[in-house]
Amino acid sequence: MVLAETLASWAAAYVVDPSVFHCVGQEINANHVRAVDSGWVYGEARPHHIGRSSHVWEVKIKNEDGKLVCISRVTMAVLSKAMQY
Numbered sequence: 001m002v003l004a005e006t007l008a009s010w011a012a013a014y015v016v017d018p019s020v021f022h023c024v025g026q027e028i029n030a031n032h033v034r035a036v037d038s039g040w041v042y043g044e045a046r047p048h049h050i051g052r053s054s055h056v057w058e059v060k061i062k063n064e065d066g067k068l069v070c071i072s073r074v075t076m077a078v079l080s081k082a083m084q085y
Contacts, residue, residue: 026077034069
């Protein structure tokens with residue numbers, strides 16, 4: 001779940017104007033479908049919804065053989081940055 005939230009957070013941050021907004025995790029859901037006891041895992045985040053105040057990202061994590069290990073849905077809140085003087 002750490003990898004899923006990290007990927008969704010970075011993805012959301014790339015979509016917004018960082019001088020005006022920042023994104024924070026609001027909700028995460030994950031289904032672990034297969035164990036991994038060695039090797040690498042690879043993750044990919046894709047948007048389901050990109051709105052003004054929230055994003056919903058689907059993150060799929062696969063093992064070295066391309067088999068699904070975890071599927072996650074992450075909701076990110078898009079917040080305005082405080083004005084700096």
